C-alpha cells in the first residue's frame with residue numbers, strides 16, 4: 143500500500159498561470175500558498191494556520207486545478223485521494239488509507255493533501271443514508287475527523303477538499319479547526335471564459351480566423367473543463383480533416399459536440415432529480 147500511496151504523491155507543475163479567471167478565489171488561495179511558504183510570519187504572532195480548506199463549486203470549475211496550483215506555487219508535495227474511491231471499499235481499508243496518507247503528508251511537511259469529492263465520504267449521516275449499510279463510509283469519515291483533530295496546529299500540512307455541494311456535508315466536518323474555511327469557485331462569465339480559452343489555446347496551432355470573442359460569447363454556462371474540452375476536441379477535428387491549423391469552424395463543431403454531450407448528460411441525470 144505504500145507503493146500505491148507513493149504513486150499519488152506528485153510534484154505539481156501547475157501554477158497560477160494555468161488557472162484563468164477565479165480572481166477572488168485566487169486571492170484567498172494565495173494566502174494558503176503563503177502559509178506553506180512562510181509559516182513563521184504567522185506563527186511568530188501566535189496565529190494558528192488553517193488546517194482544512196474547502197473548495198466549493200460546480201463540476202469543472204477548477205477545484206482540482208486550484209489545489210494542484212497551490213502545491214506547484216508553494217513547491218510542496220501533493221498527496222491526493224478521491225472520496226468516491228471509498229464507497230466501494232472493504233471495511234477498514236478506507237480508514238487505513240486515510241491514516242497512511244496523513245502520516246506520509248506529515249513526514250513530508252510542508253505538504254498538501256487534496257481530497258476530491260469529499261461529499262462521497264462526508265455526506266450528512268441522515269436517515270436515508272442510515273438505511274443503507276454505510277459502515278465503510280462512516281469509518282472513513284471518522285478517521286478523517288480523527289486525523290484533522292490529531293495533527294497539531296502549524297504542522298505544515300494543509301488539507302484541501304473539493305465538493306460541488308457544501309450544504310450536504312456533515313456539520314462535524316465544518317467545525318472550527320477542521321474545514322472551517324470555504325473558497326467558492328463560480329462558473330466563468332464571458333470575460334473569464336475568454337481568459338480560459340486563452341490558456342487552452344496556448345498549445346494549439348490556430349488559424350488566423352479564430353475569434354476568441356465569438357467563442358466566449360457562444361459558450362454561456364460552460365465550465366473551464368468544458369472549454370478545455372472544446373479546445374482539444376477542435377484540434378482533434380482539424381487533425382482528422384488533415385488540416386495544418388485549427389480553424390474557427392473546427393471550434394464551432396467542437397462546441398456543438400460538447401453541447402451535445404452536456405445535453406445527454408443532463409437527460410440522464412434529470413429523471414432522478
Ligand code: ATP
Pocket residue numbers: 160161162163164199200201202203204205206207208258304306338341365366367368370
Ligand atoms: P470536478 O468537480 O468535476 O472534479 P473540478 O472543479 O475539480 O471538477 P478540474 O478538474 O480542476 O475541475 O477542471 C478540469 C480541467 O478543466 C482542468 O484540468 C483544466 O484543464 C480546465 N479548467 C477548469 N477550470 C479552469 C480555469 N479556471 N482555468 C483554466 N482551466 C480550467
